[in-house]
Amino acid sequence: MSALNPYRPGLFVSLEGIDGAGKSTQLQAVVDVLRAAGRQVVLTREPGGTEIGEKIRELLLHQSMHPATEALLMFAARQEHVLRVIEPSLLGGADVVCDRFTAATLAYQGGGKGVPAERLEALARWVHPGLLPDVIVLIDVPPEVAAQRLAQTRQRDRFEQESVDFFARVRANYLQQAAASPDRWLVVDGTQSPEAVQGIITQHLKKALQLFESK
Numbered sequence: 200m201s202a203l204n205p206y207r208p209g210l211f212v213s214l215e216g217i218d219g220a221g222k223s224t225q226l227q228a229v230v231d232v233l234r235a236a237g238r239q240v241v242l243t244r245e246p247g248g249t250e251i252g253e254k255i256r257e258l259l260l261h262q263s264m265h266p267a268t269e270a271l272l273m274f275a276a277r278q279e280h281v282l283r284v285i286e287p288s289l290l291g292g293a294d295v296v297c298d299r300f301t302a303a304t305l306a307y308q309g310g311g312k313g314v315p316a317e318r319l320e321a322l323a324r325w326v327h328p329g330l331l332p333d334v335i336v337l338i339d340v341p342p343e344v345a346a347q348r349l350a351q352t353r354q355r356d357r358f359e360q361e362s363v364d365f366f367a368r369v370r371a372n373y374l375q376q377a378a379a380s381p382d383r384w385l386v387v388d389g390t391q392s393p394e395a396v397q398g399i400i401t402q403h404l405k406k407a408l409q410l411f412e413s414k
């Protein structure tokens with residue numbers, strides 16, 4: 200469990216993974232665990248989560264641009280999201296479950312596209328000083344597995360059309376981040392059945408919540 204977040208009393212949880220890892224499949228279960236424990240929960244996503252953020256999301260997902268522009272737009276959307284949704288929710292006592300946060304920018308724009316980590320970290324310090332998710336769930340799958348899953352689904356956006364090599368770099372960056380902060384991250388093997396993945400996440404969240412409430 201992380202050091203005390205300055206935005207208590209709400210718990211901040213984010214879900215991460217390469218496209219097709221199974222995040223969307225697990226999101227509602229995460230919300231349900233927290234609600235079953237009597238907590239108020241705000242479910243949101245990045246890029247997005249605000250009116251401006253959703254407009255930026257449309258650009259990001261469908262318009263070709265330089266990786267640095269991409270990173271800056273991710274943080275522009277995040278600034279609105281933090282100020283208008285995440286901080287007020289946490290300070291008001293609600294838990295926030297966010298489909299991706301800054302770890303995604305480090306992994307995709309940093310690991311995947313080569314934007315220097317120091318620049319991304321500087322933006323993170325500017326946009327959300329002192330704020331990090333208490334729990335980051337990484338659903339980890341090899342890029343080949345994710346590609347197979349995505350091939351069987353809907354039309355793919357700009358990111359979902361990236362190569363297996365790209366997603367291998369993104370995955371490696373996620374795993375490095377997780378290894379550097381094992382108390383904050385839960386890495387789940389996403390090649391298991393959806394039910395098995397859900398069971399592991401549920402157990403971890405129950406424990407994390409107990410610890411959080413006891414502090």
Ligand SMILES: Nc1ncnc2c1ncn2[C@@H]1O[C@H](COP(=O)(O)OP(=O)(O)OP(=O)(O)O)[C@@H](O)[C@H]1O
Pocket residue numbers: 216217218219220221222223224225348349352359389390391392393394396
């Ligand atoms: N554990 C699993 N085993 C097999 N298939 C799965 C599993 N989890 C999800 N899937 C399937 O894989 C596909 C992608 O899942 P999902 O939409 O949850 O991924 P995602 O990580 O949210 O992707 P994206 O980030 O691109 O939105 C869906 O068809 C889903 O049913």
Ligand SMILES: Cc1cn([C@H]2C[C@H](O)[C@@H](COP(=O)(O)O)O2)c(=O)[nH]c1=O
Pocket residue numbers: 218222244245246273298299300301303304305307308358359
């Ligand atoms: C927050 C964030 C997201 N992305 C990418 C990752 C996904 O391909 C898309 C949209 O996310 P979704 O989970 O599929 O809804 O955006 C990114 O590259 N950098 C980020 O910071």
